[in-house]
Amino acid sequence: MTANTVTGAGNTAKHRPDLGGAEWLSGSRGSGDVQIAFVDGCIAMRDGRQPDGPALIFTPAEWRAFVLGARDGEFDLG
Template structure:
């Protein structure tokens, strides 16, 4: 994104309407001492939160964004140098 471009929040219209209160959260680990991240599927969107802070913010992905995120993780895009 260039300096003159602004990020567009394409989920602004739905963000406050998604209710993750009763969502079934899937954890990334079985280790209770290291909760990891959790994901949930609600109304066609994917939510991701910090398992150590379940009352904290939820990142919201469209299915396309989620697919790109998963592929990036598989390709090592988020690995520490």
């Protein structure tokens, strides 16, 4: 496995996009701690307080499942 390959759930290897020139976006609400970027057909998410730290990489299908789960309260702590 190369440095540009990420292993996700189910141990499926997928391409890790080059995030060097990514345009990171923050939400209009909150402190902008979570940032996302759309790069090479993937969605990257990182902690904006640690921009040199790691990023999570999602395929479009994974991102859709994440967003729909969040919208439905799947990740609520209460």
